[in-house]
Amino acid sequence: MKAMEKKILNEGKVFPGNILKVGSFLNHQLDTDFLMEVGREIAELYNGERIDKIVTIETSGVAVAFAAAAIMHVPVVYAKKHKSSNLSSDLYSAIVHSFTHNRDYTVYISKEYLHEGERVLIVDDFLAVGNALNGLMDIVGQAKAEVVGMAVAIEKGFQGGGDSLRAKGIRVESMAIIDEMTDTDVIFRTQSK
């Protein structure tokens, strides 16, 4: 998606440790019109597939997932990072390692909202080594639902998570794939669109 590459080049900020800050449009401030465009792109890529539900993870996956779901007219279920009194006790869970925060955390989805046989699209803002997406895939599997594919806003291709998922036969669509990131430049993998 050329518009995502352009947005990263115009607004993204690279920091040491391969950190790309895109808080101006993706995970602190949300550029609503742009994210609706992203949602339309995801819907178009998966046009023709039956999708019953989008699964994502709080917080920064919610806006992209919601935008795609609004176009596709399907519900979103977002995995929670904390058990709260509002969450039922009957839960699917998976352990996810966060490199950003350098710790393991557990994510939860209530069994009420994910069912056997449902066809699920997994959506997130970033794909790096793929820990969050693998955790979500694990949970979808626990529910005996089916992963139709994944869609992410930004894939850090050089961290390998996306290609490792593709090697397992999982369809992964990324609006932009970054193959190299330096202090002065961001180099994207060529994609068909």
Next chain:
Amino acid sequence: MKAMEKKILNEGKVFPGNILKVGSFLNHQLDTDFLMEVGREIAELYNGERIDKIVTIETSGVAVAFAAAAIMHVPVVYAKKHKSSNLSSDLYSAIVHSFTHNRDYTVYISKEYLHEGERVLIVDDFLAVGNALNGLMDIVGQAKAEVVGMAVAIEKGFQGGGDSLRAKGIRVESMAIIDEMTDTDVIFRTQSK
């Protein structure tokens, strides 16, 4: 908004301690089509007001805020509950007491995304005693931006936060106001729509 009252009656579950679970459509699973309807309602209520930005708080405020912002074509900024390496160090912050979790926490908004003179609509999923909304209002004030009003999906009227804000002259629009909640019934305050 009659549709919200109906949704609460059909899908909400009341638990001891005045807990209303609406995870099927508002804060775990997201009923996207319904939330877009809520977004349209909020946009219509504030039609005629200049609004530059919607401010909310992660996680459960994001979907409602995003839906309203998509209709109004304005950006969302969501306050974060954790400082992460992705967050700049130049922040507005406020301390919020959570009754659900019985603790104080600090919420942050980067100074990059909130500016003097901006006209802000504050949106959230729930309004009970009003701590989260007061924290957001505090942050908007620190930025010397202006609160045009607030919009929430569900107000627990019996907890007084909404009326206390209204008494201060702040416009608060709630899609449904619950005046009484028992094990068997939810009683709504009569509103014009």
